[in-house]
Amino acid sequence: xxxxxxxxxxxxxxxxxxxxxxxxxxxxxxxxxxxxxxxxxxxxxxxxxxxxxxxxxxxxxxxxxxxxxxxxxxxxxxxxxxxxxxxxxxxxxxxxxxxxxxxxxxxxxxxxxxxxxxxxxxxxxxxxxxxxxxxxxxxxxxxxxxxxxxxxxxxxxxxxxxxxxxxxxxxxxxxxxxxxxxxxxxxxxxxxxxxxxxxxxxxxxxxxxxxxxxxxxxxxxxxxxxxxxxxxxxxxxxxxxxxxxxxxxxxxxxxxxxxxxxxxxxxxxxxxxxxxxxxxxxxxxxxxxxxxxxxxxxxxxxxxxxxxxxxxxxxxxxxxxxxxxxxxxxxxxxxxxxxxxxxxxxxxxxxxxxxxxxxxxxxxx
Numbered sequence: 001x002x003x004x005x006x007x008x009x010x011x012x013x014x015x016x017x018x019x020x021x022x023x024x025x026x027x028x029x030x031x032x033x034x035x036x037x038x039x040x041x042x043x044x045x046x047x048x049x050x051x052x053x054x055x056x057x058x059x060x061x062x063x064x065x066x067x068x069x070x071x072x073x074x075x076x077x078x079x080x081x082x083x084x085x086x087x088x089x090x091x092x093x094x095x096x097x098x099x100x101x102x103x104x105x106x107x108x109x110x111x112x113x114x115x116x117x118x119x120x121x122x123x124x125x126x127x128x129x130x131x132x133x134x135x136x137x138x139x140x141x142x143x144x145x146x147x148x149x150x151x152x153x154x155x156x157x158x159x160x161x162x163x164x165x166x167x168x169x170x171x172x173x174x175x176x177x178x179x180x181x182x183x184x185x186x187x188x189x190x191x192x193x194x195x196x197x198x199x200x201x202x203x204x205x206x207x208x209x210x211x212x213x214x215x216x217x218x219x220x221x222x223x224x225x226x227x228x229x230x231x232x233x234x235x236x237x238x239x240x241x242x243x244x245x246x247x248x249x250x251x252x253x254x255x256x257x258x259x260x261x262x263x264x265x266x267x268x269x270x271x272x273x274x275x276x277x278x279x280x281x282x283x284x285x286x287x288x289x290x291x292x293x294x295x296x297x298x299x300x301x302x303x304x305x306x307x308x309x310x311x312x313x314x315x316x317x318x319x320x321x322x323x324x325x326x327x328x329x330x331x332x333x334x335x336x337x338x339x340x341x342x343x344x345x346x347x348x349x350x351x352x353x354x355x356x357x358x359x360x361x362x363x364x365x
Contacts, residue, residue, distance in 0.1 A: 007105065007124075007125075007126075011124050014121075016118060016121055017037075032325075032326050033352060034326055034342075035342045035344050035348060036327045038302050039220070039342065040273060042224060042272070042273045042276050045269040045270070046269070047262045047263070048258075048260075048262040052255045052262075055255060058254075059254070063256075064257065065250050067252060069257070070087055071232075078234055084237060084240055085233070086232065086233050086240050087230065088233070088247065089251050090229045091217075091231045093229075093231075093248075093251065094232070094233045095216065096125075096126075097246060097247060098243070099122040100126050101239075103123060103126060103128040103155075103157050105127035107128055107156050108129045108131050108156065109129070109130055109158075110133070110146060110150055110153065110159065111130065111132055112133055112134070112135055112141055112142070112164075113132035114166070114331060114333070114336075115165065119192075131149055133146045134332075134333075135167065135335060139296050139334055140167065141162075141167075141171060143178075143179045146158065146179070150183050150187055151184060154186070154187075155187055157187070158188070159190045160189060161195075162192070165300065166328075166338075168298030168302055168340075169296060169298070170199060173205045176205050177206070180213065191213050192216050194231075197222035198277055198278075211236045213235070215235070217231060217233075217234070219231060219260045219263060221301055222273050222301075223260070224263075225259055225263065228253055228259055228260070229253060230256040230257065277343045280343035280344060281303055285297075285303065294306035301343040304339070305338060305341065307338065307339060310336040314329065315363050316356070320359055324355075325356075327340060328340050
Protein backbone atom coordinates (compact mmCIF):
# COMPACT_ATOMS: atom_id res chain seq x y z
CA UNK A 1 0.00 0.00 0.00
CA UNK A 2 1.39 3.39 -1.01
CA UNK A 3 1.34 5.74 1.98
CA UNK A 4 1.86 9.46 2.37
CA UNK A 5 4.87 10.89 4.15
CA UNK A 6 4.74 10.22 7.92
CA UNK A 7 4.19 13.89 8.81
CA UNK A 8 1.14 14.00 6.53
CA UNK A 9 -0.21 10.62 7.61
CA UNK A 10 -0.13 11.81 11.23
CA UNK A 11 -2.47 14.74 10.53
CA UNK A 12 -6.07 13.87 11.49
CA UNK A 13 -8.69 14.44 8.75
CA UNK A 14 -10.07 17.90 9.29
CA UNK A 15 -12.08 20.52 7.45
CA UNK A 16 -10.96 23.93 8.71
CA UNK A 17 -14.02 25.78 7.44
CA UNK A 18 -17.31 24.21 6.39
CA UNK A 19 -18.54 26.44 3.60
CA UNK A 20 -22.03 27.91 3.39
CA UNK A 21 -22.77 25.88 0.26
CA UNK A 22 -22.20 22.64 2.17
CA UNK A 23 -24.31 23.87 5.08
CA UNK A 24 -27.16 24.71 2.70
CA UNK A 25 -27.01 21.20 1.22
CA UNK A 26 -26.95 19.58 4.65
CA UNK A 27 -29.86 21.62 6.01
CA UNK A 28 -31.97 21.74 2.87
CA UNK A 29 -31.77 25.53 2.63
CA UNK A 30 -32.37 27.33 -0.65
CA UNK A 31 -31.03 30.68 0.56
CA UNK A 32 -28.83 31.93 3.33
CA UNK A 33 -28.04 35.24 4.97
CA UNK A 34 -24.22 35.01 4.66
CA UNK A 35 -22.77 36.56 7.79
CA UNK A 36 -20.23 33.87 8.66
CA UNK A 37 -17.18 34.32 6.44
CA UNK A 38 -16.28 38.00 6.90
CA UNK A 39 -16.86 38.57 3.19
CA UNK A 40 -17.73 42.06 2.06
CA UNK A 41 -21.50 42.43 1.89
CA UNK A 42 -20.89 45.64 -0.07
CA UNK A 43 -19.35 44.03 -3.12
CA UNK A 44 -16.26 44.85 -5.14
CA UNK A 45 -15.60 48.21 -6.74
CA UNK A 46 -17.74 48.71 -9.88
CA UNK A 47 -14.54 49.84 -11.58
CA UNK A 48 -12.92 46.52 -10.68
CA UNK A 49 -15.88 44.57 -12.02
CA UNK A 50 -15.80 46.50 -15.28
CA UNK A 51 -12.04 46.07 -15.68
CA UNK A 52 -12.35 42.33 -15.11
CA UNK A 53 -15.33 42.04 -17.45
CA UNK A 54 -13.46 43.87 -20.22
CA UNK A 55 -10.65 41.30 -20.07
CA UNK A 56 -12.76 38.13 -20.04
CA UNK A 57 -12.09 37.58 -23.75
CA UNK A 58 -8.44 37.05 -22.82
CA UNK A 59 -9.13 34.52 -20.09
CA UNK A 60 -7.16 32.03 -22.19
CA UNK A 61 -4.02 34.00 -21.30
CA UNK A 62 -1.97 33.37 -18.19
CA UNK A 63 -1.55 36.25 -15.80
CA UNK A 64 1.76 38.06 -15.49
CA UNK A 65 3.75 35.73 -13.20
CA UNK A 66 5.51 38.73 -11.67
CA UNK A 67 2.30 40.77 -11.08
CA UNK A 68 4.44 43.72 -12.16
CA UNK A 69 1.68 46.31 -12.65
CA UNK A 70 0.01 45.40 -9.36
CA UNK A 71 3.28 45.34 -7.41
CA UNK A 72 4.19 48.73 -8.88
CA UNK A 73 0.88 50.19 -7.66
CA UNK A 74 1.30 48.54 -4.25
CA UNK A 75 4.83 49.93 -3.95
CA UNK A 76 3.40 53.43 -4.42
CA UNK A 77 0.71 52.75 -1.85
CA UNK A 78 3.11 51.47 0.81
CA UNK A 79 6.15 53.59 0.02
CA UNK A 80 8.39 50.62 -0.67
CA UNK A 81 10.03 48.98 -3.71
CA UNK A 82 8.53 46.19 -5.78
CA UNK A 83 11.39 43.95 -4.63
CA UNK A 84 9.80 44.15 -1.19
CA UNK A 85 6.43 42.82 -2.36
CA UNK A 86 5.19 39.38 -3.35
CA UNK A 87 1.68 38.66 -4.64
CA UNK A 88 -0.12 35.39 -3.97
CA UNK A 89 -3.57 33.83 -4.17
CA UNK A 90 -4.70 35.27 -0.86
CA UNK A 91 -3.05 35.48 2.55
CA UNK A 92 -3.63 31.76 3.05
CA UNK A 93 -1.17 30.91 0.27
CA UNK A 94 1.38 33.46 1.45
CA UNK A 95 1.11 32.07 4.97
CA UNK A 96 1.98 28.64 3.60
CA UNK A 97 4.99 30.04 1.77
CA UNK A 98 6.31 31.64 4.96
CA UNK A 99 5.90 28.40 6.91
CA UNK A 100 7.60 26.37 4.15
CA UNK A 101 10.46 28.85 3.95
CA UNK A 102 11.17 29.45 7.63
CA UNK A 103 9.87 26.50 9.69
CA UNK A 104 12.13 23.47 9.32
CA UNK A 105 10.65 19.96 9.81
CA UNK A 106 10.24 19.53 13.54
CA UNK A 107 10.84 23.23 14.15
CA UNK A 108 8.53 25.28 16.34
CA UNK A 109 6.01 27.87 15.18
CA UNK A 110 4.00 29.96 17.64
CA UNK A 111 0.44 31.26 17.57
CA UNK A 112 -2.41 32.07 19.94
CA UNK A 113 -4.66 29.09 20.61
CA UNK A 114 -7.95 29.79 18.86
CA UNK A 115 -6.59 32.42 16.47
CA UNK A 116 -6.98 32.11 12.69
CA UNK A 117 -6.46 28.36 12.17
CA UNK A 118 -5.06 28.23 8.64
CA UNK A 119 -1.60 28.98 10.04
CA UNK A 120 -1.90 25.83 12.17
CA UNK A 121 -2.75 23.68 9.15
CA UNK A 122 0.29 24.92 7.27
CA UNK A 123 2.55 24.21 10.23
CA UNK A 124 1.21 20.67 10.54
CA UNK A 125 1.18 20.10 6.79
CA UNK A 126 4.82 21.08 6.39
CA UNK A 127 6.04 19.08 9.37
CA UNK A 128 6.46 21.86 11.91
CA UNK A 129 5.64 21.76 15.60
CA UNK A 130 2.87 24.11 16.73
CA UNK A 131 3.20 25.82 20.11
CA UNK A 132 0.60 28.17 21.53
CA UNK A 133 -0.26 30.74 24.15
CA UNK A 134 -3.81 31.48 25.30
CA UNK A 135 -5.89 34.61 24.89
CA UNK A 136 -6.34 36.81 27.94
CA UNK A 137 -9.53 36.30 29.92
CA UNK A 138 -10.98 39.44 28.31
CA UNK A 139 -10.56 37.93 24.81
CA UNK A 140 -7.56 40.03 23.81
CA UNK A 141 -4.19 38.75 22.61
CA UNK A 142 -1.80 38.05 25.48
CA UNK A 143 1.48 39.44 24.14
CA UNK A 144 3.39 38.73 27.35
CA UNK A 145 2.32 35.08 27.26
CA UNK A 146 3.43 34.82 23.62
CA UNK A 147 6.80 36.35 24.53
CA UNK A 148 7.25 33.84 27.37
CA UNK A 149 6.46 30.88 25.10
CA UNK A 150 8.74 32.25 22.38
CA UNK A 151 11.66 32.52 24.79
CA UNK A 152 11.08 28.97 26.03
CA UNK A 153 10.33 27.23 22.70
CA UNK A 154 12.46 29.33 20.28
CA UNK A 155 10.01 29.31 17.36
CA UNK A 156 11.32 30.48 14.01
CA UNK A 157 7.93 31.98 13.06
CA UNK A 158 5.49 33.77 15.36
CA UNK A 159 2.01 34.35 13.91
CA UNK A 160 -0.01 37.36 15.00
CA UNK A 161 -3.18 38.71 13.38
CA UNK A 162 -3.69 42.43 13.99
CA UNK A 163 -6.55 43.23 14.01
CA UNK A 164 -7.17 39.80 15.41
CA UNK A 165 -9.39 37.10 13.99
CA UNK A 166 -11.65 35.87 15.58
CA UNK A 167 -11.79 38.42 18.42
CA UNK A 168 -11.69 41.60 16.31
CA UNK A 169 -9.46 43.30 18.89
CA UNK A 170 -6.45 45.45 18.00
CA UNK A 171 -2.92 45.94 19.33
CA UNK A 172 -1.70 49.54 19.11
CA UNK A 173 1.54 50.24 17.23
CA UNK A 174 3.72 51.00 20.27
CA UNK A 175 2.61 47.86 22.06
CA UNK A 176 3.19 45.79 18.93
CA UNK A 177 6.67 47.26 18.46
CA UNK A 178 7.48 46.35 22.07
CA UNK A 179 6.30 42.81 21.39
CA UNK A 180 8.51 42.41 18.33
CA UNK A 181 11.55 43.78 20.20
CA UNK A 182 10.99 41.35 23.08
CA UNK A 183 11.04 38.22 20.91
CA UNK A 184 14.20 36.16 20.35
CA UNK A 185 16.38 37.65 17.63
CA UNK A 186 15.90 34.67 15.31
CA UNK A 187 12.07 34.74 15.41
CA UNK A 188 10.26 36.02 12.32
CA UNK A 189 6.89 37.68 12.97
CA UNK A 190 4.20 36.77 10.44
CA UNK A 191 1.91 39.77 10.88
CA UNK A 192 -1.49 39.07 9.34
CA UNK A 193 -3.07 42.43 8.53
CA UNK A 194 -6.11 41.12 6.64
CA UNK A 195 -8.32 43.68 8.40
CA UNK A 196 -5.89 46.61 8.45
CA UNK A 197 -8.07 48.58 6.01
CA UNK A 198 -10.56 49.13 8.84
CA UNK A 199 -7.93 50.79 11.10
CA UNK A 200 -6.49 54.28 10.77
CA UNK A 201 -3.06 53.88 9.18
CA UNK A 202 -1.44 55.93 11.93
CA UNK A 203 -2.33 53.27 14.48
CA UNK A 204 -0.66 50.43 12.56
CA UNK A 205 2.95 49.43 13.09
CA UNK A 206 5.47 51.76 11.42
CA UNK A 207 5.54 51.23 7.63
CA UNK A 208 9.34 50.87 7.37
CA UNK A 209 10.56 47.50 6.16
CA UNK A 210 11.76 45.43 9.12
CA UNK A 211 13.72 42.22 8.53
CA UNK A 212 11.99 40.67 11.55
CA UNK A 213 8.49 41.05 10.09
CA UNK A 214 6.55 39.76 7.09
CA UNK A 215 3.28 41.68 6.75
CA UNK A 216 0.39 40.24 4.74
CA UNK A 217 -2.57 42.09 3.25
CA UNK A 218 -5.60 40.98 1.27
CA UNK A 219 -8.11 42.20 -1.31
CA UNK A 220 -10.76 39.90 0.20
CA UNK A 221 -12.18 42.21 2.86
CA UNK A 222 -12.49 45.96 2.22
CA UNK A 223 -11.93 45.49 -1.52
CA UNK A 224 -14.56 42.74 -1.84
CA UNK A 225 -12.52 40.31 -3.96
CA UNK A 226 -12.62 37.23 -1.71
CA UNK A 227 -13.70 34.98 -4.58
CA UNK A 228 -10.84 36.18 -6.76
CA UNK A 229 -8.25 35.01 -4.21
CA UNK A 230 -5.50 37.62 -4.22
CA UNK A 231 -3.29 39.11 -1.52
CA UNK A 232 0.26 40.25 -0.98
CA UNK A 233 3.13 40.32 1.49
CA UNK A 234 5.46 43.18 2.38
CA UNK A 235 8.92 42.15 3.57
CA UNK A 236 12.62 42.73 3.18
CA UNK A 237 14.30 42.12 -0.17
CA UNK A 238 15.92 38.98 1.24
CA UNK A 239 12.66 37.51 2.53
CA UNK A 240 10.81 38.28 -0.71
CA UNK A 241 13.63 36.65 -2.68
CA UNK A 242 13.27 33.56 -0.48
CA UNK A 243 9.51 33.38 -1.04
CA UNK A 244 10.00 33.86 -4.77
CA UNK A 245 12.04 30.63 -4.85
CA UNK A 246 9.04 28.52 -3.84
CA UNK A 247 6.12 30.63 -5.04
CA UNK A 248 3.81 29.07 -7.65
CA UNK A 249 4.57 31.59 -10.38
CA UNK A 250 1.36 31.15 -12.34
CA UNK A 251 -0.79 30.63 -9.26
CA UNK A 252 -2.44 34.07 -9.25
CA UNK A 253 -5.61 34.46 -11.28
CA UNK A 254 -5.16 36.91 -14.18
CA UNK A 255 -8.55 38.52 -13.66
CA UNK A 256 -7.78 38.85 -9.96
CA UNK A 257 -4.68 40.88 -10.84
CA UNK A 258 -6.80 43.14 -13.05
CA UNK A 259 -9.51 43.57 -10.43
CA UNK A 260 -7.04 44.25 -7.63
CA UNK A 261 -5.28 46.95 -9.66
CA UNK A 262 -8.58 48.66 -10.49
CA UNK A 263 -9.68 48.41 -6.85
CA UNK A 264 -6.59 50.27 -5.68
CA UNK A 265 -7.50 53.12 -8.02
CA UNK A 266 -11.06 53.42 -6.67
CA UNK A 267 -10.34 55.09 -3.34
CA UNK A 268 -13.87 56.50 -3.05
CA UNK A 269 -15.42 53.03 -3.10
CA UNK A 270 -12.91 51.74 -0.58
CA UNK A 271 -13.80 54.60 1.77
CA UNK A 272 -17.51 53.84 1.26
CA UNK A 273 -17.02 50.22 2.33
CA UNK A 274 -15.06 51.25 5.42
CA UNK A 275 -17.91 53.59 6.42
CA UNK A 276 -20.55 50.90 5.84
CA UNK A 277 -18.59 48.43 7.96
CA UNK A 278 -18.33 50.96 10.77
CA UNK A 279 -22.10 51.52 10.64
CA UNK A 280 -22.65 47.78 10.73
CA UNK A 281 -20.46 47.34 13.79
CA UNK A 282 -22.35 50.11 15.60
CA UNK A 283 -25.64 48.42 14.74
CA UNK A 284 -24.43 45.13 16.23
CA UNK A 285 -23.21 46.89 19.38
CA UNK A 286 -26.63 48.49 19.78
CA UNK A 287 -28.36 45.15 19.25
CA UNK A 288 -26.18 43.47 21.87
CA UNK A 289 -26.93 46.22 24.38
CA UNK A 290 -30.65 45.93 23.64
CA UNK A 291 -30.50 42.20 24.37
CA UNK A 292 -28.36 42.58 27.48
CA UNK A 293 -25.37 40.87 25.86
CA UNK A 294 -21.72 41.81 26.01
CA UNK A 295 -19.53 42.25 22.96
CA UNK A 296 -15.93 42.96 21.99
CA UNK A 297 -15.10 46.28 20.39
CA UNK A 298 -14.02 45.36 16.88
CA UNK A 299 -11.54 46.82 14.41
CA UNK A 300 -12.61 44.45 11.64
CA UNK A 301 -15.69 43.73 9.53
CA UNK A 302 -17.23 41.47 12.18
CA UNK A 303 -18.31 41.63 15.83
CA UNK A 304 -18.13 39.02 18.58
CA UNK A 305 -21.25 38.94 20.79
CA UNK A 306 -21.06 37.26 24.20
CA UNK A 307 -23.64 34.53 24.86
CA UNK A 308 -22.28 33.65 28.29
CA UNK A 309 -21.18 30.06 27.66
CA UNK A 310 -19.78 27.94 24.85
CA UNK A 311 -22.79 25.62 24.89
CA UNK A 312 -25.26 28.48 24.56
CA UNK A 313 -23.22 30.12 21.80
CA UNK A 314 -23.14 26.84 19.86
CA UNK A 315 -26.86 26.33 20.24
CA UNK A 316 -27.65 29.90 19.18
CA UNK A 317 -25.41 29.55 16.12
CA UNK A 318 -27.10 26.29 15.12
CA UNK A 319 -30.61 27.64 15.70
CA UNK A 320 -29.83 30.68 13.58
CA UNK A 321 -28.69 28.40 10.76
CA UNK A 322 -32.00 26.56 10.88
CA UNK A 323 -33.61 29.96 10.29
CA UNK A 324 -31.38 30.62 7.29
CA UNK A 325 -28.90 32.95 9.01
CA UNK A 326 -25.28 31.79 8.86
CA UNK A 327 -22.75 33.02 11.41
CA UNK A 328 -19.74 31.37 13.07
CA UNK A 329 -18.26 31.14 16.54
CA UNK A 330 -14.70 30.85 17.86
CA UNK A 331 -13.67 27.38 18.92
CA UNK A 332 -11.31 27.89 21.88
CA UNK A 333 -11.79 29.52 25.28
CA UNK A 334 -12.31 32.22 26.34
CA UNK A 335 -13.76 33.26 22.97
CA UNK A 336 -15.87 30.13 22.52
CA UNK A 337 -18.70 31.75 24.48
CA UNK A 338 -19.09 34.33 21.70
CA UNK A 339 -20.75 34.19 18.30
CA UNK A 340 -19.11 36.10 15.46
CA UNK A 341 -21.24 37.97 12.94
CA UNK A 342 -19.91 39.65 9.80
CA UNK A 343 -20.80 43.18 8.76
CA UNK A 344 -23.87 43.17 6.55
CA UNK A 345 -26.18 45.45 4.63
CA UNK A 346 -29.14 46.91 6.48
CA UNK A 347 -31.51 44.11 5.31
CA UNK A 348 -28.97 41.46 6.32
CA UNK A 349 -28.56 43.03 9.75
CA UNK A 350 -32.33 43.21 10.18
CA UNK A 351 -32.68 39.54 9.29
CA UNK A 352 -29.97 38.64 11.79
CA UNK A 353 -31.48 40.77 14.54
CA UNK A 354 -34.98 39.31 14.07
CA UNK A 355 -33.65 35.75 14.05
CA UNK A 356 -31.43 36.35 17.08
CA UNK A 357 -34.30 37.81 19.10
CA UNK A 358 -36.45 34.79 18.26
CA UNK A 359 -33.70 32.31 19.12
CA UNK A 360 -32.86 33.96 22.43
CA UNK A 361 -36.51 33.69 23.44
CA UNK A 362 -36.11 29.90 23.10
CA UNK A 363 -32.55 29.40 24.36
CA UNK A 364 -32.20 30.09 28.09
CA UNK A 365 -29.15 31.88 29.49
